[in-house]
Amino acid sequence: MSIGELACTYACLILTDEGIPITAEKIATLLKASNVECESYWPTLFSKLAEKKNINDLILNVGAGGGVGGAPAAAAPTVRGATEAAPPAEEKKEEIEEESEEEFGLGLFD
Numbered sequence: 001m002s003i004g005e006l007a008c009t010y011a012c013l014i015l016t017d018e019g020i021p022i023t024a025e026k027i028a029t030l031l032k033a034s035n036v037e038c039e040s041y042w043p044t045l046f047s048k049l050a051e052k053k054n055i056n057d058l059i060l061n062v063g064a065g066g067g068v069g070g071a072p073a074a075a076a077p078t079v080r081g082a083t084e085a086a087p088p089a090e091e092k093k094e095e096i097e098e099e100s101e102e103e104f105g106l107g108l109f110d
Helices: 003-018 025-034 039-054 055-062 079-082
Strands: none
Touching: 003 025, 003 055, 025 039, 055 079
């Protein structure tokens, strides 16, 4: 996120908090007052966003997004499927036999 984007975001939040309608001119005025330079299209872009979306709704729904997807949950078995399900298979553990040093040829100086 660039400095201009971040400054426009803060300007929109300030205007919303004060109850002032968000316009490109007001965003540009706030940026100028705070000595932040940004590309001229950012204030217009953010003002158009504010026309389409309610900023207060965006603030309240920050945690409601589904940004990161996790592993899908397994489907719950049905009543019929639960009675017919096979018992879980037991895992067989194979013991690893320790190999002697002689098998690796480590006795170089014997």
